Amino acid sequence: MDLADEKASFCTKLLADMGAEVIKVERPVGDATRWRGPFWENMPHPEKSLSFWYNNTSKLGITLCLDSKEGQGIFLRLASNTDVVVETFPPGYLREIGLDYELLSEKNPRLILASVTGFGQAGPYREYKSCDIVASAVGGQMYVCGLPNYSPIKPYGQQSFYAASLFAAVGILIALRERSRSGRGQHIDISLQEAAAATLENVMARYFYEKVVPNRQGSLQWTNSACLLPCEDGYILITFNREWEILVELLDSEGMASDLKEEKWCEDAYRRQHVDHIIDVLADWTRTHTTAELFELGQLMRFPWAPVCSVGEVLSSPQLKARNFFIPVDHPEASTSFVYPDIPGKFSGLSWKIRKRAPLIGEHNAQVYHEALGLLPEELATLSSENVI
């Protein structure tokens, strides 16, 4: 059962795409995340949010007012026959409405409850508000993104939500595996701040082991041996450490090596210290080529080079095409199918793929309430007139 907003709707999407029966529980007017753009045909509408579409594939959708006593009672009945509940309410809210982990697990000891919040269930900031930019800042992402002497910038997209969703999904599968032995569920506490801070690659390792506080340095990687350089038609990511000798030969064959053939540049440490000069010389060279030429040339020599792509170029990537990464998802209401990115892998056994478009508001009310609780159409109509469903 999915009570989550954007912070964890990707978590339950992953589980639904794997084949779990995920029931998204929305308030009767539809979830607030349905108002998050972009929208189909650029028209704000709760059934047209592309963000909602992407983050809720393969799920069933029901509506239920959790603020009402009657709604809470219905949820409790549903939860007593559920394996996993995922929620993103402020810590304490579930207790207020009588649906906290202690109570739920009393009714259903096998239940796994995953809570995803800005700062976690405990600690002095637990009640602080968060959102992607706050999580990105307090999680350490922003400080190392951007130009020196300019404002830090946030990694594009709602990355803290996606990272937290992945941690939550991994936690749920670990808890399910453990439950198959012990027969008991547990509470999983995921913090957006920690999810961001746990995916910083070199940042904390260098702080703890080298006493370095990593800084913003534009596109130049912390190793001082990779950066973005301008080409005739765009930008290319170039690496120039392991590749040094071959690279200088290459530049030289085009008469563009400048002074880089001098002995001193063979030394790793010297290069790192005088990286600005290297970048200047390399940029003079890259400007005379296209991104496609340098991508091909670099990969031919087994250098991890790549063009800086726009979203349009992602969709036309021959690699992603060959692997059928983009798949059509049927949207009967639009009388067409739309192209979605699928799951990032291939599996010889399990079937992990987008199964169906995101649910419409209350699309599966009749099915779920009938199958799970045995409610009859008349009873549903009453609950609906009372704004519970």
Next chain:
Amino acid sequence: MDENALQGIRVLDFTWLLAGPYATRILADFGAEVIKVQSKKTATGIESNDAGYFSTWNRNKLSITMDMTHLESKEVVLNLVKTSDVVIENFTPRVMANWGLSYGTLKEVKPDLIMVSMSGMGQTGPWRDFVALGPTIQALSSITYLTSYSQDMPIGIGYSYADPLAGLFAALATLAALEYRARTGHGQHIDISEYEAMCSLLGPTILDYSINRNLTVPQGNASEHILASPHGCYKCLGDDRWCVIAVFTDEEWHALCRTMGDPLWAKQQKFSNLSGRLEHQGELDEFLGQWTSSYTPEEVMNMLQEAGIASGVVNSAADLANDPQLKSRGFFVQLHHPVFGNTNADGTPIRLSRTPARYRRAAPLLGQDNRYVYQDLLGLSEEQLGQYIEKGIIS
């Protein structure tokens, strides 16, 4: 005391650098027995057991040494595979095949084996042999282009973000395959592409192009899809100190004005509702930045959060290490290492109430667990072990 959640799962780990070790660190933290295969030849640079980078990603794992280029190593690996649940690797696709260790071969000795292959591009397709580091994938996925102040100059993320995220997908896939095996008795081969992993984290932006043909351009910390204003990063008191502020509702806006002492500029009609604030965002950011510059980011965060407004400190590595929230939750964990002494690293953000992660042992020394694995698990005698070392198989 409850057992470790992944008790009884054995993982034979050929991964290196970050994406792969990140995946197996998660499994090891929850009690899987992860055996990392190393050799003197390959344990160099950041893969050296003496490197802080290695030490960070390989806690809770065992280390054995084996020279994979030795002809007789294959037999030893196959014997290890027989007693393992999972084999995981993140080489370019031809490496395991060159060693004669493709999924087909491994499956013959262990029919229900789960083999996880992680690579930049995936095991198939015209780019399968391309070389990729995290920044390579980030450039190809469009997140490098999109993470910038403007479309004039791409900047990108200042670290290899794609690696840990691919590691998370691999850990998730491994657990899903274990569940599938428990249900069906079958193993499988999993092919994770880091390129696809990164693209899947840009879903709505990709749909905006595939469906609407809208080509998103970088907009710094703003986005027309974030209905909040102010929403950005502001200079604070101190050297390179910044805070972020996000105001979603008019109620929050009024609370912000009150916290600032209701300055005259904030009373202007054009700032009174969200659409006005969005329209005059630049001007608003100027005013707000002047206010924040008189306070430390901690002061701004605490004042605004007390008033019910989402705000945060732009934490550096040093700030993170001292962050009151992370400290109170024990996010950074300390382990004793025979060479480094006390080591620090981020713990797992996966907090299980009953069977939490356990931080049992710092990263291993090279071949630290040869005896346990080769003698206790494979049953080699003292004499055989000596022969393997002499032949250079264990090396």
